[in-house]
Amino acid sequence: MRHQTHTGHEHHGAHGTGGKVTWSMAAQATLHCLTGCAIGEVLGMVIGTAFGWGNVPTMVLAIALAFFFGYALTLRGILRAGVDFKTAFRVALAADTLSIAVMELIDNGVIVLWPNAMDAHLSDALFWGALAVSLAIAFVVTTPVNRWMIGRGKGHAVVHQYH
Template identity: 85%
Template structure:
């Protein structure tokens, strides 16, 4: 269950991260602006995916939003910290262009490392009846 929750989180984060990095890099933005955009979009898409699944279960928007915020904030924050930390620390990754293998390789590796680090966070939350343990009840 923790790996599934993390994969769900990774999907939203990856969409936001990749989109943010591509947009910022393509527009020639600085590293900080690009990273902030990627983080904002990662949270947006992460919350949106959870909201969508809870709303499909017939839950009102306000309740679904509260559940999504409670379930996803810590895992997305950890995932973003690790993901962006790996990219920031990888020599040359922040300066790579969209056509560089380094850009895509560092991004893929950073998301993989973030998945490995965030899975225990989700396991801890689920073990306490929090996070995706709450979301899961709406899937039945």
């Protein structure tokens, strides 16, 4: 997924400097975060299941991979803009850490609290249904966080100066 999918952002003024921050802008940033989180979550669950790991190590791996893929998607776009890796990595950390952390907290919290979801297998509808609902709830909760960050020139507002 390329950062160019954040269409519409460049037409709303400079983030954090008086430009209007729309819910659409926040939703686009959150969707970007959701993509990385979903890839990491599913891959972590698949790996943990394949190796017969328990819930805790599988969840730790899924969370680590969610951060990895979330940062990787941001890094990819920044590096394409010709930014050196060290700077790109710092920008990705600044842009995505809070967003991914909130998303993972909500997503995994829902899964933990959902009856029998932690014991569902990849072949169970409960696994996929609980994951879809937990990611949807995480999206709804994280979007206002991203809107707040963009409005203050943080989060994905930092990334857009490299486009």
